[in-house]
Amino acid sequence: MRTDGVPAPDVRRRIAAELADDVPWTRVLNSICTEPHPLGVEMASSASHTNLGDVRIFRGTKRIERRVVQLLLDLVANPGGSGNLVSGGTEANLIAMLVARESARGKGRLTHRPEVVVSSTVHYSFTKIFGLLGLTPVVVPVDDALHLPAGEVARRITEHTVAVIATAGSSEFGVVDAVDEIGPAVSGRDVHLHVDAATGGFIIPFARELGHDLPQFDFSVDGVDSITIDPHKYGLAPVPAGAILFRGAQDAGQFAFDSFFVDTPAHHTLLGTRPGAAAVATFAVLEHLGRDGFRDITRTNFEVTGYLADGLRAAGHELLAEPQLNIVVVKMPGATRISQRLESDGWIVSTSKRFGETLRLVVNRHVTREVVDAFLPALERARREVAAGVEVVLR
Structure with a gap:
């Protein structure tokens, strides 16, 4: 300097x-x-001083974040669910796997070798995540159309399995796993089904409305427990803006860390200091475009x-x-x-x-x-x- x-x-x-x-x-x-959308850029600039890590100060910004989460839950057919805004798909996927692992621990199902069933083309963020969390991937080869086969997923689930990951929009190939088949194959097995929709979350709902033949991937599918979605991709929000969404109204609270200070709420994301600008910008774009x-x-x-x-x-x-x-x-x-x-x-x-x-x-x-x-x-x-x-x- x-x-x-x-x-x-x-x-x-x-x-x-x-x-x-x-x-x-x-x-x-x-x-x-x-x-990013110009309105999102403008509103991000107006909120560049805000920090969602200190919601006692940034009260209005926190309310905006909650509204964004609700808009995203509505988009994925789960208005009664829960979630949080995060930095992007990697953080969202990491939180989902933490929740899956700790949920298995709480049920007495966490073995000495916790496993996650994934496709051979799963996003590389999970390589980092499995190493950090001590999870072992059980890799299922994709079929000729590059999809994760539901039948093979069901066969690979064992007493060690804590989660299954399906991809709703591979960033590498642009293909969508048959979540509507994988969900029923996993449902009832006491295994967390996470859908990585970082790429496809802002494409598939609208493409289906336009008549494109794409699998359903959201919480309307029985068995889906969590979804990653990234507004900073096809959602046109400025970077960084991701989200982790859960089925249950209290599920997002399974990942929580208390602060040192009285009246400061627990953090439900990996980041402590978080840019409120991301929430404000995402809200602006979602509301404006509809x-x-x-x-x-x-x-x-x-x-x-x-x-x-x-x-x-x-x-x-x-x-x-x-x-x-x-x-x-x-x-x-x-x-x-x-x-x-x-x-x-x-x-x-x-x-x-x-x-x-x-x-x-x-x-x-x-x-x-x-x-x-x-x-x-x-x-x-x-x-x-x-x-x-x-x-x-x-x-």
């Missing part, structure tokens, strides 16, 4: 120069986040996804799987070098470490037909140049 301060105009110029090097959204086809607004955005995202998939097929490419959500995975020999070549030209896409020779392309609000029209020729140029041995130089 400098001894003397820097004038504000100089600080602004230096920061602006660094931010100018960020890739513009119109060249990003790998992100399940997007440019179901109609999100349905319209979802309709456009699916139209662009179809436009992108059609363009790839017309160019002779084969998709790894038919996209259920707004993620297109295309088979691509030399995928890593093609991705690097695209990045050297300013385009950002993804390649899978686990499923090589594929490119992952994500459609979010910033990806329009015009962006697709610019991207597809760039992809073909990159593919030809890589095949010709053109050197890839990354910054």
Whole structure:
């Protein structure tokens, strides 16, 4: 830190120069986040001083957080449930697994080797979580359509099982597990069923209303105990804004830590100091857009996804799987070098470490037909140049 301060105009110029090097959204086809809604940005700025870790001071902000949780519970068909806003999917998933483990302990079911049944494509956040909590994953291979098979889940449940994880919108492939089949297979087994809907939570409800054939994933499915949902992804809220939601009205209270101070409520999240701006921004976006607004955005995202998939097929490419959500995975020999070549030209896409020779392309609000029209020729140029041995130089 400098001894003397820097004038504000100089600080602004230096920061602006660094931010100018960020890739513009119109060249990003790998992100399940997007440019947040302007109203959310505005309201986040107005609440940038707030801290949900001290609700004796920030009383109105706390009420807004409770309203956001209620809106999210309504979205997932459980107005009588409970939950909390968190930093994102990783924290939400961690809290769900903590609750599952401690619930098993309270019932006398926690063995020396607690296990969690997961798919072979479960999100990598769980690798961190299992290590932290001492949980052993029981990995079930996905089927040919990349889904977690309900019958195999039921067969893998033993006296050691404390939880099953289903994914309602894989961030890697955009596929949705058949939660409506997994739920009944788990129900009655005294095992916590958690649904990771960080990616699909703000897509599936509206896509189903539009007539897309997607499995139901929410609390209307018998057996579902908790759901992760991320407003900072397809919910258009600024980062960080996630949520962990539970079936029962008191279930969120199973994860609680007291403070040192009289009259300071227990914390129900991992973070102590929490940005109230996230709650305020999320509330603003949800209230402003409503179901109609999100349905319209979802309709456009699916139209662009179809436009992108059609363009790839017309160019002779084969998709790894038919996209259920707004993620297109295309088979691509030399995928890593093609991705690097695209990045050297300013385009950002993804390649899978686990499923090589594929490119992952994500459609979010910033990806329009015009962006697709610019991207597809760039992809073909990159593919030809890589095949010709053109050197890839990354910054």
